Amino acid sequence: xxxxxxxxxxxxxxxxxxxxxxxxxxxxxxxxxxxxxxxxxxxxxxxxxxxxxxxxxxxxxxxxxxxxxxxxxxxxxxxxxxxxxxxxxxxxxxxxxxxxxxxxxxxxxxxxxxxxxxxxxxxxxxxxxxxxxxxxxxxxxxxxxxxxxxxxxxxxxxxxxxxxxxxxxxxxxxxxxxxxxxxxxxxxxxxxxxxxxxxxxxxxxxxxxxxxxxxxxxxxxxxxxxxxxxxxxxxxxxxxxxxxxxxxxx
Amino acid sequence: xxxxxxxxxxxxxxxxxxxxxxxxxxxxxxxxxxxxxxxxxxxxxxxxxxxxxxxxxxxxxxxxxxxxxxxxxxxxxxxxxxxxxxxxxxxxxxxxxxxxxxxxxxxxxxxxxxxxxxxxxxxxxxxxxxxxxxxxxxxxxxxxxxxxxxxxxxxxxxxxxxxxxxxxxxxxxxxxxxxxxxxxxxxxxxxxxxxxxxxxxxxxxxxxxxxxxxxxxxxxxxxxxxxxxxxxxxxxxxxxxxxxxxxxxxxxxxxxxxxxxxxxxxxxxxxxxxxxxxxxxxxxxxxxxxxxxxxxxxxxxxxxxxxxxx
Ligand SMILES: Cc1cc2nc3c(=O)[nH]c(=O)nc-3n(C[C@H](O)[C@H](O)[C@H](O)COP(=O)(O)OP(=O)(O)OC[C@H]3O[C@@H](n4cnc5c(N)ncnc54)[C@H](O)[C@@H]3O)c2cc1C
Ligand SMILES: Cc1cc2nc3c(=O)[nH]c(=O)nc-3n(C[C@H](O)[C@H](O)[C@H](O)COP(=O)(O)OP(=O)(O)OC[C@H]3O[C@@H](n4cnc5c(N)ncnc54)[C@H](O)[C@@H]3O)c2cc1C
Numbered sequence: 001x002x003x004x005x006x007x008x009x010x011x012x013x014x015x016x017x018x019x020x021x022x023x024x025x026x027x028x029x030x031x032x033x034x035x036x037x038x039x040x041x042x043x044x045x046x047x048x049x050x051x052x053x054x055x056x057x058x059x060x061x062x063x064x065x066x067x068x069x070x071x072x073x074x075x076x077x078x079x080x081x082x083x084x085x086x087x088x089x090x091x092x093x094x095x096x097x098x099x100x101x102x103x104x105x106x107x108x109x110x111x112x113x114x115x116x117x118x119x120x121x122x123x124x125x126x127x128x129x130x131x132x133x134x135x136x137x138x139x140x141x142x143x144x145x146x147x148x149x150x151x152x153x154x155x156x157x158x159x160x161x162x163x164x165x166x167x168x169x170x171x172x173x174x175x176x177x178x179x180x181x182x183x184x185x186x187x188x189x190x191x192x193x194x195x196x197x198x199x200x201x202x203x204x205x206x207x208x209x210x211x212x213x214x215x216x217x218x219x220x221x222x223x224x225x226x227x228x229x230x231x232x233x234x235x236x237x238x239x240x241x242x243x244x245x246x247x248x249x250x
Numbered sequence: 251x252x253x254x255x256x257x258x259x260x261x262x263x264x265x266x267x268x269x270x271x272x273x274x275x276x277x278x279x280x281x282x283x284x285x286x287x288x289x290x291x292x293x294x295x296x297x298x299x300x301x302x303x304x305x306x307x308x309x310x311x312x313x314x315x316x317x318x319x320x321x322x323x324x325x326x327x328x329x330x331x332x333x334x335x336x337x338x339x340x341x342x343x344x345x346x347x348x349x350x351x352x353x354x355x356x357x358x359x360x361x362x363x364x365x366x367x368x369x370x371x372x373x374x375x376x377x378x379x380x381x382x383x384x385x386x387x388x389x390x391x392x393x394x395x396x397x398x399x400x401x402x403x404x405x406x407x408x409x410x411x412x413x414x415x416x417x418x419x420x421x422x423x424x425x426x427x428x429x430x431x432x433x434x435x436x437x438x439x440x441x442x443x444x445x446x447x448x449x450x451x452x453x454x455x456x457x458x459x460x461x462x463x464x465x466x467x468x469x470x471x472x473x474x475x476x477x478x479x480x481x482x483x484x485x486x487x488x489x490x491x492x493x494x495x496x497x498x499x500x501x502x503x504x505x506x507x508x509x510x511x512x513x514x515x516x517x518x519x520x521x522x523x524x525x526x527x528x529x530x531x532x533x534x535x536x537x538x539x540x541x542x543x544x545x546x547x548x549x550x551x552x553x554x555x556x557x558x559x560x
Contacts, residue, residue, distance in 0.1 A: 016513065017378050026382055098354055122377045122384075123494065126360045129320065129350035138425040139320060141347050144488070154428070159343045160497075161439070161489050162432035166319070169424040178478070178495060179488060214359040218372060218385040226520050229541035231532075235554045238526065238544050246524055248503060250470070250559055 001055045001148070001170070003046040004110035005080065006101055007062045008036040009071045010121040023219045035071040038116025040078075040183040041176040045146055046114055047079040048181065054148045057081050059108060063100050065089050069199055076194035077186040083197070084108075088204035088211065096211045098130035103207035105135060110171065112153060117142045117175040128175035138168035144179040252281040252305070254330065256323075256339035256348065257298055259288065264297040266442045267340035269407070270399035272301050277367045278336055281305040284411070285330070287323050289316040295413050302406040307413045314421040317430065318344075321422035324351035329419060331356055331392070341396035349394055358390035364397045379494040380517035399441070400500035400521055433489055440473040440490055445503045448475035448492055448519070451483055452508030452548065459485040462552045463507065469559040475499065477515050493518035508548045511536025528552065 011017055012034040018027045035043075049055040060075035062068040063086040072083035086100050105113060118125035132139035140146070140155030144163065147154045153168040158177050168174070204211060232238045242248045253275045258265040268284070275282045283306045286295045295309040308330070314322050327348070331337060337352060339345035341363045353360035366374040371388045373395065440446065447467045453459040459480065467474050476486035478493060492499055494517040504522035508529060509515060516539055519525070527540035528551050537543040544551055 011378070013379075013514070016381055019382060026378065093359060094350070095354060095357070095359055118495070120379065120494070122375075123379070124360070124362050125346060126350035126353070126362055129347060130354035130360065132321075133324060133351035133354040138422070139347075139351070141320070142343065152426075158488060159430075160441075162430060163489075164317075164430045165428040167426040167428055169426075172424075179482075214390050215361070215386040215388055218387055220377075220382050220384045223376065223380060223383045226525070226539040226541075228538045229525075229543065231537070231543045231545060233544075235544070235546075235551055235558055238542055238555070239558055241542055242503070242524070242526070248524075 001111045002057045002059065002108065003049065003055050004105060004108055004113045005039070005042050005046050005058060005060050005075070006113070006115045006127070007039040007043070007060055007071050007075055008116065008119045009033050009062060009064055009068045010036045010119055013037055013120050019220050019222065023221055025217060026220055033067070033070070035074050036116050036119050038118060038120070038176050038178060041178060041180045042114035042116055043075050043078050043080060044181045044183040045176060049148060050079075055112070059084060059110065061086060061101065061104050063088055063092055063097055063204065072199050073191070073194045074186060076197050077190040078184060083199045084202060085199050086202045086204050086207065091213060092204070092211060093213050093215060094124055094127045095130055095214065096208065097127045098134055099208045100204055101127070101131050102134045104202070112148070112170060113173045115173070115175045117177050128173050132173035135171070135173070138172045140166055140168050140172065140174040142177045143174050144177045146174055146180060251335040252283050252333070253278050253336040253338065254334040255282060255284050256327070256337070256345055257284050257286050257294075258340065258342050258344045259286070259291070259294045261288065261291070261294075264294055265340070265342065266404065266439070267342055267399040268298070269301055269404035270402045271338060271340040271397055272303055272405040274367060274397040274402040275336070275338055276303055280335070283308055285310065285327070287315050287318050287326065289313050291315070299411040299413055300407045300409050301411070302409040304409055304411040307411050308416045309413050310416050310418050312418040314418070317427040319422065319425050319427060320347040320351055321425050323348045324355070325419050325422060327352045328355050330416065335391070336393045338393070338395045338397060340399045345396050349396060353394040356392055356394065358392045358394055359388055361386065361388060361393070361395040364395050365401045367397075376517070379513045380520065381513060398498060400498065433487055437467065438471065438473050440475060440497050441499055443473035443499070443501050445470045445472035446475045446492070446499050446501045446519070446522070447472045447505040447507065448477065448509060449480055449486065449507045450477040450509035451479035451485075453480060453485055456485045462548070466505070466552055466556045469556055472505070477509050506536050506540065507552060509536050510534050511539060
């Protein structure tokens with residue numbers, strides 16, 4: 001069984017991004033970038049399935065500029081077998097991501113495609129579903145458990161107010177929640193070794209002809225800020241404020 | 251052209267968020283149709299018909315919808331989509347699962363978790379864990395989106411729409427539903443509760459989480475919430491995680507108990523009207539978003555707060 005894992009390069013989740021002076025976009029120049037956290041869960045799960053003898057090969061793919069090599073090296077250091085870079089210099093939106101991943105799937109013929117449930121930069125959470133639809137594959141989104149049994153992916157998914165378990169006939173698309181696993185730490189020697197491994201390049205425009213963004217960015221802005229309020233020094237003072245100042249019946 | 255809203259329900263009750271999505275749908279000034287998908291779901295269709303502003307309820311009733319899968323629901327919407335310029339829903343895990351599939355097949359962008367809708371198909375969304383708001387404009391002929399319920403008022407329930415049965419495509423056979431587990435609770439639902447009490451990792455154990463926060467939530471008629479750290483430590487079920495990757499809440503009153511105030515958490519609660527934080531560290535970031543901050547040990551403060559409530 002072959003697993004394809006999609007990895008997005010995003011601003012590291014520990015960093016608070018700023019906004020360009022003219023409000024035209026977020027300012028990410030020189031900011032630390034990382035693999036999308038959910039994609040690390042996806043990589044980890046793929047590697048575990050391989051370690052359990054349930055998968056033979058794990059292939060990582062990222063769409064973006066040559067800078068994306070760093071997240072692919074990270075995936076190689078974690079233990080994926082091969083890495084593909086779909087080169088595209090400008091921004092790709094979800095539908096185009098899905099179309100490109102579909103083209104890669106056509107070439108690679110994976111049995112399972114793993115993505116993150118959402119990218120922490122634009123919090124969209126849709127690329128996996130779009131890919132599954134284009135391929136007409138079953139989907140298991142927001143997965144907190146994933147196993148392979150008798151040619152099916154058994155997925156426990158997070159839903160509002162609980163969880164749901166579904167069985168997906170392979171090939172299938174699964175998107176990873178943070179709860180799926182704890183991604184392993186990458187050891188330095190592995191990272192050094194990963195530096196030497198080849199990364200295969202594909203050209204986005206050769207895979208998909210129309211990559212025109214459908215959404216134009218009008219502007220970005222600071223959200224309305226909450227102001228820090230007051231400190232109270234006791235439970236009684238707190239209740240007093242809530243009752244009298246805020247008019248809450250408590 | 252009309253606007254189609256996908257309705258969510260649990261088999262018994264129309265999801266409250268549907269009413270918010272319907273009022274967001276009024277933006278286009280076109281007739282609003284509500285799509286109810288289910289099995290033996292006549293009651294739900296009837297409830298849907300009472301949502302103010304809905305001119306027609308499309309009712310898709312079939313055995314495969316007893317546990318509706320995204321694959322089946324999206325296939326159904328694909329058959330209806332040519333009649334609509336706008337297809338939308340509240341941003342619940344159900345529609346998040348379904349609508350991106352519809353958008354992909356229709357070949358248009360999906361715009362998820364919209365906070366505000368402006369003329370000319372411009373939308374405001376939160377990105378980077380709510381740290382930035384972005385306005386995007388769609389160039390597509392068709393708009394497919396989910397909206398954040400708390401940002402739109404709820405439509406009233408005094409409508410009288412017509413109910414029309416729609417035909418249902420063959421079931422998708424490659425996905426098999428196995429089981430579902432939902433937490434049963436008499437408490438209000440987290441995403442529509444007027445008061446929310448959330449606890450963090452500092453509660454220290456599942457027993458202490460329950461022993462301290464349950465009585466407080468009981469007295470306040472509040473829903474319980476938790477940080478991801480508390481959920482990961484096993485103190486609380488993951489369904490009640492508040493934040494970027496959990497539930498978004500906007501109650502009248504939010505209690506953050508032993509919560510540090512990481513952006514991933516505040517992304518899910520900063521639209522609350524009043525925020526109260528209890529934390530022993532006076533420099534905890536949560537105090538920057540709290541209206542009332544009590545610097546105290548939660549193991550003292552919470553019991554005395556619970557006692558002080560009538
Ligand atoms: C006007 C405008 C400007 C934008 N500018 C930028 C920008 O400068 N930089 C930027 O990064 N985004 C930008 N975005 C956001 C971007 O266009 C897409 O919305 C987004 O990158 C598509 O993926 P997603 O976040 O929707 O994926 P999600 O659906 O949130 O992600 C789910 C999963 O899909 C996979 N995935 C997503 N993208 C990739 C990828 N590139 N390679 C491999 N796997 C992937 C990952 O596994 C990820 O976990 C912009 C958006 C707009 C509207
Ligand atoms: C991709 C990603 C997504 C995430 N999504 C979410 C999300 O959706 N929701 C979420 O909550 N988190 C999320 N997180 C995690 C988030 O970054 C924080 O780690 C988490 O919110 C911290 O939880 P906490 O405040 O309970 O714990 P801590 O950070 O450990 O804080 C505990 C706080 O309790 C205080 N305290 C300790 N003892 C006492 C006492 N006796 N009395 C009073 N106060 C006390 C401390 O001063 C401290 O401020 C996400 C992280 C990532 C990487």
